[in-house]
Amino acid sequence: EIVMTQSPATLSVSPGERATLSCRASQSISSNLVWYQQKPGQAPRLLIYGASTRATGIPARFSGSGSGTEFTLTISSLQSEDFAVYYCQQYNNWPPYTFGQGTKLEIK
Amino acid sequence: EVQLVESGGGLVKPGGSLRLSCAASGFTFSTYNMNWVRQAPGKGLEWVSSISSSSSYIYYADSVKGRFTISRDNAKNSLYLQMNSLRAEDTAVYYCAISGVYSSGFDYWGQGTLVTVSS
Numbered sequence: 001e002i003v004m005t006q007s008p009a010t011l012s013v014s015p016g017e018r019a020t021l022s023c024r025a026s027q028s029i030s031s032n033l034v035w036y037q038q039k040p041g042q043a044p045r046l047l048i049y050g051a052s053t054r055a056t057g058i059p060a061r062f063s064g065s066g067s068g069t070e071f072t073l074t075i076s077s078l079q080s081e082d083f084a085v086y087y088c089q090q091y092n093n094w095p096p097y098t099f100g101q102g103t104k105l106e107i108k
Numbered sequence: 109e110v111q112l113v114e115s116g117g118g119l120v121k122p123g124g125s126l127r128l129s130c131a132a133s134g135f136t137f138s139t140y141n142m143n144w145v146r147q148a149p150g151k152g153l154e155w156v157s158s159i160s161s162s163s164s165y166i167y168y169a170d171s172v173k174g175r176f177t178i179s180r181d182n183a184k185n186s187l188y189l190q191m192n193s194l195r196a197e198d199t200a201v202y203y204c205a206i207s208g209v210y211s212s213g214f215d216y217w218g219q220g221t222l223v224t225v226s227s
């Protein structure tokens with residue numbers, strides 16, 4: 001089973017600043033990684049797939065990068081609606097699909 | 109517009125059973141793989157089960173194998189999860205999700221249905 005590790009667990013950033021979230025896989029997953037955003041009381045929403053491709057309707061301030069075992073989600077200029085929990089997930093080797101434990105992005 | 113609407117959650121005693129449903133619309137249901145993902149209160153996301161478009165391939169997480177059964181009815185655009193021998197640790201919001209629109213991840217999600225296992 002591939003273990004996904006996200007860091008940090010909590011990230012405090014001011015609106016308008018850049019946020020950088022990390023995700024590491026326990027073995028190479030090529031570019032078979034997605035990022036989700038989840039707000040309180042809501043279902044997760046797909047942000048990025050294939051490690052770097054934005055899903056339909058996702059603003060350009062969200063970008064993904066990386067391949068192999070190291071991945072990054074960057075939000076270039078934080079808006080109030082971006083404060084949420086972010087999860088990475090691999091779909092290279094499944095079952096099982098595995099998720100990171102999440103990074104909570106909070107307002108500084 | 110893709111819509112996934114789960115139903116069937118509720119309070120059940122340990123050892124009991126429950127059947128979840130997911131009604132799909134806005135896309136050709138019969139051509140996509142479908143999944144169940146759960147989230148315990150205050151916790152992260154956990155994949156539960158997946159079924160291929162024609163039900164030829166079915167997979168389960170080890171934590172539910174032998175207790176849960178996934179199925180689908182393409183004529184009714186519906187996905188199901190039969191949950192037996194429920195345990196307290198099965199308490200979670202259960203989401204249905206579609207794969208294969210953009211990726212082999214979970215491209216669209218329903219709003220979820222809460223299952224609480226407690227005596």
